[in-house]
Amino acid sequence: MSKPINVFSEIGKLKTVMLHRPGKELENLMPDYLERLLFDDIPFLEQAQKEHDHFAGMLRDKGVEVVYLEDLAAESLVSEEVRIQFIDQYLDEAGIRSHAVREKVREMLIATEDNRELIDKTVAGIQKVEMPEYQIEGLADMIESAYPFIIDPMPNLYFTRDNFATMGNGVSLNHMYSVTRQREAIYGQYIFEYHPRFAGNEVPKVYDRNDTTRIEGGDELVLSKDVLAVGISQRTEAASIEKLAKNIFKQELGFNCVLAFNIGEYRKFMHLDTVFTMIDYDKFTIHPEIEGELEVYSITPKADGELNIVREEDTLEHILAKYLNRDSVQLIRCGDGNVTAAAREQWNDGSNTLTIAPGEVVVYDRNTVTNKALEKAGVKLNYIHGSELVRGRGGPRCMSMPLYREDLTK
Numbered sequence: 537m538s539k540p541i542n543v544f545s546e547i548g549k550l551k552t553v554m555l556h557r558p559g560k561e562l563e564n565l566m567p568d569y570l571e572r573l574l575f576d577d578i579p580f581l582e583q584a585q586k587e588h589d590h591f592a593g594m595l596r597d598k599g600v601e602v603v604y605l606e607d608l609a610a611e612s613l614v615s616e617e618v619r620i621q622f623i624d625q626y627l628d629e630a631g632i633r634s635h636a637v638r639e640k641v642r643e644m645l646i647a648t649e650d651n652r653e654l655i656d657k658t659v660a661g662i663q664k665v666e667m668p669e670y671q672i673e674g675l676a677d678m679i680e681s682a683y684p685f686i687i688d689p690m691p692n693l694y695f696t697r698d699n700f701a702t703m704g705n706g707v708s709l710n711h712m713y714s715v716t717r718q719r720e721a722i723y724g725q726y727i728f729e730y731h732p733r734f735a736g737n738e739v740p741k742v743y744d745r746n747d748t749t750r751i752e753g754g755d756e757l758v759l760s761k762d763v764l765a766v767g768i769s770q771r772t773e774a775a776s777i778e779k780l781a782k783n784i785f786k787q788e789l790g791f792n793c794v795l796a797f798n799i800g801e802y803r804k805f806m807h808l809d810t811v812f813t814m815i816d817y818d819k820f821t822i823h824p825e826i827e828g829e830l831e832v833y834s835i836t837p838k839a840d841g842e843l844n845i846v847r848e849e850d851t852l853e854h855i856l857a858k859y860l861n862r863d864s865v866q867l868i869r870c871g872d873g874n875v876t877a878a879a880r881e882q883w884n885d886g887s888n889t890l891t892i893a894p895g896e897v898v899v900y901d902r903n904t905v906t907n908k909a910l911e912k913a914g915v916k917l918n919y920i921h922g923s924e925l926v927r928g929r930g931g932p933r934c935m936s937m938p939l940y941r942e943d944l945t946k
């Protein structure tokens with residue numbers, strides 16, 4: 537493998553993928569704060585871990601190298617200086633108001649010598665009761681005294697798809713929509729800066745997490761070596777797509793067109809990949825609820841570095857066939873087109889397939905109607921259980937970030 541990142545499609549044989557095994561952060565979920573933390577329920581951690589281990593095991597059985605974000609992040613703390621820099625930045629972003637409390641937490645984190653333990657702690661968050669020396673000292677502490685956390689958990693980290701996204705040989709380090717998720721992007725920042733696997737290798741950055749407009753990986757799809765699809769959604773703004781497109785064209789990653797899909801701003805389909813994924817050269821999943829109003833814009837480079845933006849006035853099938861150079865493409869509908877089944881199964885990530893080779897995908901077993909429709913279309917399915925994992929509203933694609941896919945041959 538010459539370049540550490542190689543992702544020129546959604547469907548090329550998956551060689552290396554990054555996951556995060558859910559941990560203690562899920563046990564720091566409480567009903568009062570679920571909405572803010574973007575969860576709908578509280579998963580049973582042990583069961584969620586079993587489900588996740590099964591997902592990882594299945595990928596390994598398919599010959600995929602599975603790496604964990606938490607290991608990569610720990611291995612990125614390559615010197616004491618980088619460790620301290622990471623801790624200070626993490627604390628800056630954690631929103632601790634009291635200076636005295638911040639100092640105590642800093643001491644505690646610095647004293648955590650094992651880097652994996654340190655990373656796990658930063659993900660899990662810190663309850664006030666965990667620090668016996670924690671005292672209410674100033675007005676800020678008094679006012680916030682009922683709130684149980686010094687630092688909030690990051691329960692969405694197992695959706696590794698979102699906080700950065702690989703495309704071509706490069707990576708988009710994302711500015712996330714919510715305060716709770718924006719903090720997650722620190723791991724990607726350190727991994728690409730310091731991890732021996734990436735540092736020193738040219739990994740072009742096509743988005744910066746400090747940018748002011750938001751974008752998330754669930755909206756970023758690599759349709760081919762020429763074409764990206766990006767959702768305009770609850771999570772991704774149109775302005776970010778223009779910036780991404782300009783960077784990609786300027787840095788010559790190989791892509792020459794971005795299709796922007798306007799899917800509207802809804803919690804139930806927060807990202808493009810919750811309603812649309814690619815599973816073969818000419819096959820896609822789609823949630824029928826977005827089909828009617830879907831607007832697609834094509835963005836291509838102009839000679840002067842500006843963008844040529846055109847609203848595509850055709851059916852989605854025709855637009856995809858045109859940009860992917862196919863005679864025709866097939867859209868496979870979530871819930872097999874039944875309104876109720878489609879809504880139920882989309883909510884449980886029925887359209888959120890992870891493609892591991894052309895025509896072969898990973899799906900949740902619970903979405904029986906959609907799965908049958910996929911089988912009928914000749915797609916090879918690998919099932920995982922997701923009763924607990926799904927409570928965070930994400931499926932196999934959301935829970936994985938490909939680092940390396942084989943290039944396609946046709």
Ligand SMILES: NC(=[NH2+])NCCC[C@H](N)C(=O)O
Pocket residue numbers: 574575692695697698717753754755806807809810928929930931933934
């Ligand atoms: N790529 C995805 N669809 N990710 C799903 C993320 C779910 C997560 N709870 C959130 O709201 O951010």
